[in-house]
Amino acid sequence: MLTIPRRHFLVAVAGTAGASALSRSANPAWAQDEGPLPEVVDWKDPDSTIVHTEFTVETERGAIGTSGITSKDVLYLRNNLPSPDEDRVADRDSWEVSIEGVREPRSITVGELKDLGVETVATVLQCSGNGRGFFDHDTSGSQWLTGAAGNLLWSGVPVRNVVDALGGLEDGRNFMTSTGGETLPEGIDAKQVVVERSVPVDHAVEHAILAWEMNGEPVPRAHGGPLRVIVPGYYGINNVKYVKRVSFTEEESDAAIMRTGYRVRPVGVDGAPDQPSMWEMKVKSWVTRPLAEAGTGRVQIHGVAFGGFNALDSVEVSTDGGDNWQQARLLGPDLGRFSWRPFVLSAELEPGTYTVTSRATDAEGTVQEEVTAPNHRGYDYSGWRALAVDVTVV
Numbered sequence: 001m002l003t004i005p006r007r008h009f010l011v012a013v014a015g016t017a018g019a020s021a022l023s024r025s026a027n028p029a030w031a032q033d034e035g036p037l038p039e040v041v042d043w044k045d046p047d048s049t050i051v052h053t054e055f056t057v058e059t060e061r062g063a064i065g066t067s068g069i070t071s072k073d074v075l076y077l078r079n080n081l082p083s084p085d086e087d088r089v090a091d092r093d094s095w096e097v098s099i100e101g102v103r104e105p106r107s108i109t110v111g112e113l114k115d116l117g118v119e120t121v122a123t124v125l126q127c128s129g130n131g132r133g134f135f136d137h138d139t140s141g142s143q144w145l146t147g148a149a150g151n152l153l154w155s156g157v158p159v160r161n162v163v164d165a166l167g168g169l170e171d172g173r174n175f176m177t178s179t180g181g182e183t184l185p186e187g188i189d190a191k192q193v194v195v196e197r198s199v200p201v202d203h204a205v206e207h208a209i210l211a212w213e214m215n216g217e218p219v220p221r222a223h224g225g226p227l228r229v230i231v232p233g234y235y236g237i238n239n240v241k242y243v244k245r246v247s248f249t250e251e252e253s254d255a256a257i258m259r260t261g262y263r264v265r266p267v268g269v270d271g272a273p274d275q276p277s278m279w280e281m282k283v284k285s286w287v288t289r290p291l292a293e294a295g296t297g298r299v300q301i302h303g304v305a306f307g308g309f310n311a312l313d314s315v316e317v318s319t320d321g322g323d324n325w326q327q328a329r330l331l332g333p334d335l336g337r338f339s340w341r342p343f344v345l346s347a348e349l350e351p352g353t354y355t356v357t358s359r360a361t362d363a364e365g366t367v368q369e370e371v372t373a374p375n376h377r378g379y380d381y382s383g384w385r386a387l388a389v390d391v392t393v394v
Contacts, residue, residue: 040083040222048074050147055079058147064288064304066342068332069122070150072220078127078148080195080257081182083221084242088181092218092226097210101248103167110212110227117161119209122335123232124151124306125239128262128278131372131381137267139378146286146387151304151340154230156211159204159246169201173248176204178229181244196255197238197262199231199279201248207232207338210243232338233309235278235380237262252277267376281308283368284382285315285343285360290391299349299393301328306340307362314361317345321355321388322370328358337363349393357388 035051037044048063057077064070089095093111127148129141142148159176163169180195199208211230212219219225224241231238237257252258252273260271262278285305305315316325328343335341343358359368371383381387 038077041077041220043073044075044077045073049076052142052144055082056142056144056148058142058144059150061146061286062289062291063147064150064342066302066331066344068151068335068340068342069215070152072215072217072223075125075150075152075223076127076148077222078129078142078236079222079241081180081184081193084182086221089221089226089242092212095226097227097243098245098247099162099166100245101170101173102163103170105166108162113157113162113210113227114212116157116165118155119158120153120155120213121207121209121230121232122151122153122339123230124149124281124308124338124340125236126150126281126380128235128237128379129377131387132378134381134383134386135372135374135378137374137378139376141378146288148236151306151335153213153215153335154209154211154228155213155216156209156227156230159208159210160206162210162246163205163248169205169248172250173201175199175249175252176201176208177245177247177249177253178238178240178243179245179247180240181242191254192256194255195237195240195257196253197240197258198249198252199234199238203233204231210246233281235262235281237278262377262379264375264377264379267374269376271376278379281306282380282382283308283310283312283360283362283366284380285358285368285384286387287317287356287358287389290356291389293392293394294349296349296351296393299347299391301345301347301356303328303343303358304340305330305343305358305360307337307360310366311337311363312341312360313363313365315341315343315358316361317343317347317356317358319347319349319354319356322357322359322385325359351393353390353392355388356391357384359384 050058130148133143175198177198229240263271263275287303315328328345331342
């Protein structure tokens with residue numbers, strides 16, 4: 001049985017008409033909610049996903065395989081606004097994005113972007129709230145456990161190629177600010193609802209891409225197609241979907257989602273621009289199987305691990321709740337600094353109950369934390385202690 005906080009409750013999600021998060025069963029490690037998949041992702045595997053709301057679908061903890069790449073059929077969904085209608089994205093190559101803050105600003109189509117070059121990057125896509133359900137304090141929003149994360153191959157044009165093609169950056173540009181192309185609800189100040197995020201310009205120009213492919217196929221509409229910003233090493237909210245504007249700016253965006261949203265602050269404190277923004281991801285890992293039972297003898301303990309903003313160095317596994325650790329073996333090819341790696345530990349286990357968990361270390365020597373300190377919105381629980389599972393060997 002998965003070690004979890006004391007409370008499980010229904011969570012209302014602001015802006016989601018008539019939708020609420022469904023409560024978990026007694027074993028949320030693999031619990032299925034009974035709600036149907038939202039229409040925009042009705043092609044996903046219902047046996048490997050958990051529906052929270054029409055905008056939030058979680059990957060079952062045991063559905064992550066050992067190949068290192070997450071299938072679109074099980075990839076989590078987290079949208080802030082409804083996806084554009086299909087007719088808006090039907091002609092993908094004609095989708096336009098406005099590039100500003102460069103010396104030769106203009107709008108450019110996806111078809112034209114494809115002529116500027118292409119790269120493929122493997123990177124973890126993780127919702128800022130992944131692990132929210134492990135916090136002990138009440139938090140609004142979907143009570144994700146481990147399933148608001150995946151590892152994808154994204155293909156598109158490097159941002160640096162676009163900047164070079166348009167004459168370089170204007171002076172004094174400190175941020176890359178990306179604006180999503182969702183249709184905004186009427187009667188509401190656009191700045192209160194628009195998905196517009198700013199990230200440090202140096203990292204964006206060096207590593208970000210404007211992606212039109214995910215795992216070798218056109219980016220699905222639900223996941224940001226026809227064009228999505230991918231900022232490797234940064235939380236999912238910065239990877240703006242349906243991008244219609246990329247502006248290199250002196251200041252961060254004044255949109256609410258940037259100014260006060262996705263800020264790490266103490267419980268009970270309002271969001272403010274001087275608080276840390278949800279940019280760089282932390283080092284993290286978790287076990288994906290076994291999650292409840294295993295046969296006696298040699299047990300293969302699997303999981304995934306990543307360094308977050310830095311490359312992954314190593315992973316350890318404990319079968320006694322963290323008293324003792326053994327080095328795990330990383331599986332598959334190293335897909336780069338921003339990718340996760342599956343891992344395995346072969347352990348000889350006699351009948352009994354074992355508390356199994358993992359902890360990762362990044363290339364800078366940062367070790368995955370044991371416990372994540374509370375924060376108001378319940379962002380990025382990474383603590384290895386609560387991520388443990390109790391496995392009964394029979």
